[in-house]
Amino acid sequence: MTLGVFVTGTDTGVGKSLASAALLHALVRHHPRVVGMKPVAAGAEWHGGQLANEDAVALRAASTVAVPPELDNPVLLPDPLSPHIAAARAGVRIHIPAIVQSYRQLTERADAVVVESAGGFHVPLSDTETGADLAQALGLPVVLVVGLRLGCLNHAALTAEAIRARGLTLAGWVANRVDPQMRAPEDNIAWLRQHLGVPLLATLPHQPRPDARALAALYQLPPDWT
Known part of the structure; x- marks a missing residue:
């Protein structure tokens, strides 16, 4: 049976792609x-x-399976904007059932699939649907990437609450030191450990040139993922 994981973040720019790529490298050991x-x-x-x-x-660079782009990136929008705005400008409708079908085709080709969301959990995909609707349609365990910077505690707590409100499993979280000047990062991590109530899978250091393969060694995977 294929393992599937949905990676979301407390915001955009918190390192979801780096955390997802490192997670792929960690999963390939099993x-x-x-x-x-x-x-x-x-x-x-x-x-x-x-x-x-x-x-x-x-993500493709961290994958061991090559697939057509319509499967691993079914919706590619030209403009770097919120997806609902970028889609409207491109004349594209983001169709969640089609994305779910692409995911299912990936599960036929791989032993593990890491799905990285766009932006934060509730990023708008249209006037009526958000990334939370996509996560719910996929029904996968969720990994929350927390960008360690001022304000992250509130963002993390709200996102965890939103994930659980959708009936989804918050399987773990990743602390990413996006702000090397952040004060008291360990105190923030301690609060998050206590209040998120799920395993800290990895703490990613700030790197001028991030290396996802090297960061994979920092992951402690849940037993049912190995």
């Missing part, structure tokens, strides 16, 4: 065929002769 998925990506640049999103490219 699951030979791993693949990352970026269901909705806003912002495209030229990579290797084709338009692609940098987050999707990072």
Whole structure:
């Protein structure tokens, strides 16, 4: 049976892609065929002769299975904006059932799939649906990436509450030191350990040049993921 994990964050820019890529490298020690998925990506640049999103490219680099882009990044939007705005500008409708179908096809090709959300948990995908609706449709255990900076405690607590309100399992969280100047980071981590009530899977240091493969060694995976 394929392991599936949904990675979300306390906000945009908290290092979800880095945490997801490192998680893929950690999972490959137990699951030979791993693949990352970026269901909705806003912002495209030229990579290797084709338009692609940098987050999707990072996940592909950490995957051991090559799949068509319509499976690992079914919605690619040109503008780096909130998905609902980028989709409207591109004349695209983000269709959650189609994304779920792409995910199911990935599970037929891989032993583990790491799905990285766009933005925060409730990022708008349309006027009526958000990333939370996508997470609920997939029904996967959720990993919360907390960007360690001032304000992260409130953002983490609210996001954890929103995840659980959807009936989803918060399987663990990742602390990412996005602000190297943050004061009392260990005190913040201690509060989050106590109040999130789920395992801290990894604490990622601040790196000028992040190395997802090296960071994989910092992960402590839940027993049922190995």
